Amino acid sequence: MNENPGALVxxxxxxxAAIAAAVAAGWIPRRRQWIIRxxxxxxxxxxxAATALAMLGSPGRVxxxxxxxxxATDAARVVVLGAALVVIxxxxxTVAGERREAEFYILVLLASAGAVAMVGADDLLxxxxxxxxxxxxxxxxxxxxxDPTGTEASLKYYLLGALxxxxxxxxxxxxxxxxxxxxxxxxxxxxxxxxxxxxxxxxVAVTAGLLFKxxxxxxxxxxxxxxxxxxxxxxxxxxxxxxxxxxxAAWRFYTHALPAHxxxxxxxxxxxxxxxxxxxxxxxxxxxxxxxLLAYSTISQAGYLLMAITVAGRNGLAQRALWYYLAAxxxxxxxxxxxxxxxxxxxxxxxxxxxxxxxxxxxAALTVCLLGLVGTPPTAVFIAKLxxxxxxxxxxxxxxxxxxVANTVASLYxxxxxxxPTFLARPADRRDxxxxxxxxxxxxxxxxxxGSLALGIAAGVALPLGAGRLLP
Amino acid sequence: xxxxxxxLPAAAGVILAALPARLPAKFFLRAWVAVAAVDLALxxxxxxxxxxxxxxAYGENLRWIPDAGVGYHVGVDGLSLPLVAVTCVLFLACGIxxxxxTRRPRTYVxxxxxxxxVCVGLFAALDLVLFxxxxxxxxxxxxFVIAGWGHGxxxxxxxxxxxxxxxxxxxxxxxxxxxLYLAAKPHTFDIVVLxxxxxxxxxxxxxxxxxxxxxxxxxxxxxxxxxxxxxxxAHSEAPAAGSAILAGVLLKFGxxxxxxxxxxxxxxxxxxxxLVFIIVGAVSAVYGALVALAQPNFKRMIxxxxxxHMGFVILGVGAAGVLAGxxxxxxxxxxxxxVTQMVSHGLITGALFLLSGVLWERTGSYQIDDHSGLAxxxxxxxxxxxxxxxxxxxxxxxxxxxxEFQIFTGSIASxxxxxxxxxxxxxxxxxxxxxxxxxxxxxxxRLPATxxxxxxxxxxxxxxxxxxxxxxxxxxxAIGVAPRWLLDVIEPAARHLVGLVAR
Numbered sequence: 017m018n019e020n021p022g023a024l025v026x027x028x029x030x031x032x033a034a035i036a037a038a039v040a041a042g043w044i045p046r047r048r049q050w051i052i053r054x055x056x057x058x059x060x061x062x063x064x065a066a067t068a069l070a071m072l073g074s075p076g077r078v079x080x081x082x083x084x085x086x087x088a089t090d091a092a093r094v095v096v097l098g099a100a101l102v103v104i105x106x107x108x109x110t111v112a113g114e115r116r117e118a119e120f121y122i123l124v125l126l127a128s129a130g131a132v133a134m135v136g137a138d139d140l141l142x143x144x145x146x147x148x149x150x151x152x153x154x155x156x157x158x159x160x161x162x163d164p165t166g167t168e169a170s171l172k173y174y175l176l177g178a179l180x181x182x183x184x185x186x187x188x189x190x191x192x193x194x195x196x197x198x199x200x201x202x203x204x205x206x207x208x209x210x211x212x213x214x215x216x217x218x219x220v221a222v223t224a225g226l227l228f229k230x231x232x233x234x235x236x237x238x239x240x241x242x243x244x245x246x247x248x249x250x251x252x253x254x255x256x257x258x259x260x261x262x263x264x265a266a267w268r269f270y271t272h273a274l275p276a277h278x279x280x281x282x283x284x285x286x287x288x289x290x291x292x293x294x295x296x297x298x299x300x301x302x303x304x305x306x307x308x309l310l311a312y313s314t315i316s317q318a319g320y321l322l323m324a325i326t327v328a329g330r331n332g333l334a335q336r337a338l339w340y341y342l343a344a345x346x347x348x349x350x351x352x353x354x355x356x357x358x359x360x361x362x363x364x365x366x367x368x369x370x371x372x373x374x375x376x377x378x379x380a381a382l383t384v385c386l387l388g389l390v391g392t393p394p395t396a397v398f399i400a401k402l403x404x405x406x407x408x409x410x411x412x413x414x415x416x417x418x419x420x421v422a423n424t425v426a427s428l429y430x431x432x433x434x435x436x437p438t439f440l441a442r443p444a445d446r447r448d449x450x451x452x453x454x455x456x457x458x459x460x461x462x463x464x465x466x467g468s469l470a471l472g473i474a475a476g477v478a479l480p481l482g483a484g485r486l487l488p
Numbered sequence: 489x490x491x492x493x494x495x496l497p498a499a500a501g502v503i504l505a506a507l508p509a510r511l512p513a514k515f516f517l518r519a520w521v522a523v524a525a526v527d528l529a530l531x532x533x534x535x536x537x538x539x540x541x542x543x544x545a546y547g548e549n550l551r552w553i554p555d556a557g558v559g560y561h562v563g564v565d566g567l568s569l570p571l572v573a574v575t576c577v578l579f580l581a582c583g584i585x586x587x588x589x590t591r592r593p594r595t596y597v598x599x600x601x602x603x604x605x606v607c608v609g610l611f612a613a614l615d616l617v618l619f620x621x622x623x624x625x626x627x628x629x630x631x632f633v634i635a636g637w638g639h640g641x642x643x644x645x646x647x648x649x650x651x652x653x654x655x656x657x658x659x660x661x662x663x664x665x666x667x668l669y670l671a672a673k674p675h676t677f678d679i680v681v682l683x684x685x686x687x688x689x690x691x692x693x694x695x696x697x698x699x700x701x702x703x704x705x706x707x708x709x710x711x712x713x714x715x716x717x718x719x720x721x722a723h724s725e726a727p728a729a730g731s732a733i734l735a736g737v738l739l740k741f742g743x744x745x746x747x748x749x750x751x752x753x754x755x756x757x758x759x760x761x762x763l764v765f766i767i768v769g770a771v772s773a774v775y776g777a778l779v780a781l782a783q784p785n786f787k788r789m790i791x792x793x794x795x796x797h798m799g800f801v802i803l804g805v806g807a808a809g810v811l812a813g814x815x816x817x818x819x820x821x822x823x824x825x826x827v828t829q830m831v832s833h834g835l836i837t838g839a840l841f842l843l844s845g846v847l848w849e850r851t852g853s854y855q856i857d858d859h860s861g862l863a864x865x866x867x868x869x870x871x872x873x874x875x876x877x878x879x880x881x882x883x884x885x886x887x888x889x890x891x892e893f894q895i896f897t898g899s900i901a902s903x904x905x906x907x908x909x910x911x912x913x914x915x916x917x918x919x920x921x922x923x924x925x926x927x928x929x930x931x932x933x934r935l936p937a938t939x940x941x942x943x944x945x946x947x948x949x950x951x952x953x954x955x956x957x958x959x960x961x962x963x964x965x966a967i968g969v970a971p972r973w974l975l976d977v978i979e980p981a982a983r984h985l986v987g988l989v990a991r
Contacts, residue, residue, distance in 0.1 A: 402666070429648075
């Protein structure tokens with residue numbers, strides 16, 4: 017039995033950094049709060065470094081088979097901790113000097129550790145604990161601004177999270193009850209002979225909890241309110257990182273905890289994916305508030321990502337497509353949020369008029385990120401979409417790929433609605449909506465846009481990193 | 489060498505973008521002309537050294553995303569080299585024409601340099617994903633050209649329509665490419681490997697679906713009836729240089745896709761559905777000509793004649809898929825004619841759109857009825873416009889005649905009815921061009937009451953305008969009078985393609 021905590025350094029590092037930050041925040045004066053930020057960034061970097069070492073080692077289960085350290089976990093560590101680092105960078109201009117600066121970083125670190133743990137969980141009870149670790153700090157993040165909309169958004173997020181968490185726990189209880197074990201390998205062998213109704217109920221209930229993290233239909237209601245109500249960095253976080261945990265966990269749960277053909281989950285996922293991408297896109301059409309637009313765009317992107325889960329059991333293409341898409345999406349989406357963070361006074365699409373003249377480089381970054389989210393080559397999301405469409409068609413869901421293509425075209429419309437005003441002349445009588453927030457957000461936006469292009473061009477190197485067999 | 493030609497303009501664009509925008513406009517515009525001239529010189533060097541019987545030349549095959557079956561594979565043959573050349577000629581002409589541009593010159597030049605890379609890259613691409621990358625980027629680049637430098641608010645609406653419509657086409661095309669990729673064992677996007685393997689031979693319904701996806705994607709770009717509705721607004725609102733590139737180069741992406749991808753990679757399905765393409769081609773030719781006849785707007789009229797001319801190309805490539813009642817020689821003639829038509833249309837329509845830009849700069853109107861008697865004031869403008877119009881309607885001695893003659897000779901063997909219908913459309917085109925020329929150039933002088941030239945002056949072609957337009961017509965005449973230098977390059981590749989289709 018392997019109980020080596022050294023295998024979990026990438027998960028432990030951000031937690032330790034969070035504790036250190038919490039302790040230090042008490043006696044570090046406000047003007048030196050950058051130390052907290054440095055500690056948080058160091059936690060992420062240490063986790064990334066430990067992941068790089070872990071990738072060289074051999075995969076294995078730790079802690080009584082409850083946690084798997086394998087290529088999927090490593091991919092989640094890279095994407096989640098990397099994305100958390102980007103969030104920390106883009107948040108500086110917004111949260112520096114705030115009363116709750118330290119809390120922001122602590123909650124980001126804890127929720128990130130939770131998201132990674134969801135992917136690594138190889139046991140239903142571990143999965144639920146990770147779900148709580150990923151969710152509860154996120155509720156706090158959304159409510160951190162303590163204004164009425166933020167509080168309302170946080171409450172809504174919390175109530176929905178609690179509801180879906182309970183449903184998920186009920187499903188896990190039933191599955192554990194009929195299988196008499198909670199580990200995934202144990203479930204896989206025991207559920208083959210279990211009553212079909214009980215298994216189906218358990219699977220659907222666990223799926224509900226995962227869909228809450230993913231932001232998929234029917235658990236997507238919190239997404240626009242939480243993103244609109246939270247501060248921009250917190251919005252960037254909840255739009256991007258919980259999804260990674262939810263999708264990775266769904267992958268492992270479907271392919272490793274369920275016997276083949278026990279429940280027809282692929283068709284369930286296909287319907288959910290179709291509904292999620294279409295609903296997100298249709299709702300995004302009417303949005304004029306940029307944060308709500310990004311919120312609905314993130315729902316539709318979750319739909320594309322769920323396509324990879326749909327064909328998870330069918331072929332080897334889907335796994336690397338999922339992880340590559342998650343990395344590409346996280347980078348591109350955070351780039352768009354970084355632009356929003358850089359222009360805090362610009363809340364609506366119309367406020368972006370005149371941006372190309374005023375901030376040409378930032379406008380270029382926004383163009384790359386938004387066209388990147390559509391899937392325009394040579395950005396990373398293009399290769400990701402190519403891979404995910406290929407995997408979906410190869411898995412026998414051509415109709416889903418065709419629907420995704422139709423949705424991609426539809427999404428172009430609302431991204432262009434945002435881009436088009438940036439090229440227009442600025443009306444003279446308007447308040448200055450394009451005042452920049454600082455250099456950190458801007459540099460993050462440039463770096464994310466450049467990274468999105470670089471990841472696409474260097475896809476030959478990055479793509480295989482998401483592959484690799486999971487533990488049986 | 490091919491990569492140098494492809495990426496030289498983009499690299500120059502990146503350097504120019506890094507320079508401060510307050511440098512004089514002339515500096516950026518002249519830099520564009522210089523880069524385009526160097527690129528053209530390099531292509532001429534390629535052409536001189538090219539061996540028409542050697543298949544793909546100047547190939548480069550690098551690993552890009554080996555796990556996804558994607559490579560950076562480029563090369564040119566007799567089908568693509570003429571199109572690369574016409575691309576470079578047109579960009580140079582547009583660069584010279586745009587020397588007077590004053591609106592945001594740095595961004596304008598960078599966009600066009602980027603577009604040149606995209607256009608050359610597409611014709612050189614021998615990998616489906618690489619082809620798609622350039623295909624999609626051309627849409628993005630042209631969107632910004634139309635929206636940023638077009639004629640006001642209507643231009644933004646037209647640009648949006650253009651982007652959405654052609655983006656649909658590109659994604660449908662991508663689905664088709666994925667279908668080809670999955671059919672090949674091992675999976676690959678490499679056009680040369682896929683051509684050799686013919687992975688969809690004998691896969692009835694699957695091949696039909698893939699061909700349908702690819703054909704719809706390419707037909708939207710070409711455009712053919714019934715997918716042409718994005719074209720007229722995009723053209724009438726775009727700036728002159730944008731229109732010239734859109735019609736002269738971007739439309740060829742569709743037709744080139746047929747000869748480079750649809751025909752050699754799906755020969756069985758192509759033969760089975762050749763009649764569909766023949767009918768679509770003939771209908772496009774007639775429909776484009778009839779709608780052009782009804783246009784009161786000179787630029788929209790030219791835009792619709794593009795639909796007509798692209799219809800001839802589709803007719804030619806469709807006829808090359810009919811084996812019954814034909815021999816390889818006539819099919820090869822049809823393909824040669826189709827490729828010649830792409831070259832010829834690029835030159836002639838590019839010239840016509842630049843001339844319509846001259847008209848707009850003088851009077852701020854494209855309406856045929858607003859103008860009359862221009863020949864009195866501007867004899868050179870009238871003469872050049874007349875030559876371009878005659879070239880477009882296929883007068884012998886200019887390139888259009890050579891192209892259309894070969895298409896019809898190659899198609900008539902098996903497709904008498906469709907060819908007859910298409911030939912009839914030439915009469916309509918002749919009528920509409922002659923009528924427009926007569927109304928605008930002859931008669932008493934009349935100019936729009938408002939516009940930049942409201943005083944009643946209509947200045948003749950300036951040296952800048954003449955130097956940009958006249959060489960296009962000289963090349964067209966060179967093809968029309970002595971076509972061998974072009975046909976010697978195209979014919980071996982066309983014969984090879986016909987052999988592939990007949991497999």
